[in-house]
């Protein structure tokens with residue numbers, strides 16, 4: 001699901017005049033320090049939709065004619081656009097505070113399309129300089145970044161505010177360093193699966209799919225990937241294990257995709273390990289494009305009554321939904337060893353690939369985009 005940054009305008013992107021609170025001529029247009037530099041980096045490196053939400057008291061009335069507003073708004077948007085900062089939507093409320101309209105922040109009527117369940121609001125933010133921006137965040141179920149370090153009293157909204165600052169550099173570093181934790185679930189007529197994943201965990205977790213061998217394989221991800229994973233799946237095992245294993249691959253892939261949306265400093269690695277007579281090679285690239293290649297050379301075609309081809313299906317589902325490039329090559333005589341070696345090598349490769357160099361400032365690519 002898409003995450004959103006709902007960004008206030010006056011006092012957050014551009015300075016707000018403290019006498020009239022209206023930017024109504026070019027002499028009053030001052031961009032907030034470093035907003036262009038860091039908003040541009042956020043736009044390029046992270047996966048948020050940008051939505052501007054602003055109250056412009058009495059816009060279109062004698063107190064704030066359109067002709068005083070639009071040239072400045074259009075100029076500001078052009079400057080942003082030229083620096084790679086595009087807004088997916090802009091919402092401007094024109095009412096006065098005393099009208100108490102539901103469209104005016106902290107009212108949510110202007111952004112109702114974002115409240116229909118298709119957006120990941122719990123991991124979205126409102127960035128604004130007033131407590132009404134924080135209240136707006138609370139009303140739409142987001143967290144808030146209060147762009148006003150002079151605010152000392154946040155009253156009942158302290159649980160909504162994740163960061164108080166007046167620095168766009170701090171906002172950038174905060175968003176970049178957000179915990180890579182994902183909670184997600186998937187329900188179909190065939191399976192119900194829920195999971196919690198923390199890429200920066202300590203290697204703890206619990207897996208219950210009703211398929212002991214598959215649980216054992218996913219536990220390799222916890223142990224050798226050094227990540228936290230709690231996964232519970234209830235599938236139509238009375239038919240066979242196909243839907244459960246496939247859908248776990250889909251949901252895990254989605255969770256990894258969401259957890260790695262900030263790609264700065266990510267490694268891109270592979271791993272190779274033996275298990276008795278079996279040798280597994282896994283190469284993985286979290287570059288944002290999915291590709292899957294599988295080679296399993298083993299005379300045994302089942303393991304724990306599960307066809308080996310179902311594990312190919314699991315990894316393919318994972319790679320497609322995590323949008324990664326995944327190559328797995330296994331050679332051996334014993335399918336149990338081969339599959340287990342594949343999961344272990346996969347866990348090690350993923351562990352290395354999702355590790356971040358916290359001092360890196362570049363994307364791990366020469367293309368400038370992942």
Ligand SMILES: [Mg+2]
Nearest residue numbers: 008010011129
């Ligand atoms: Mg403001």
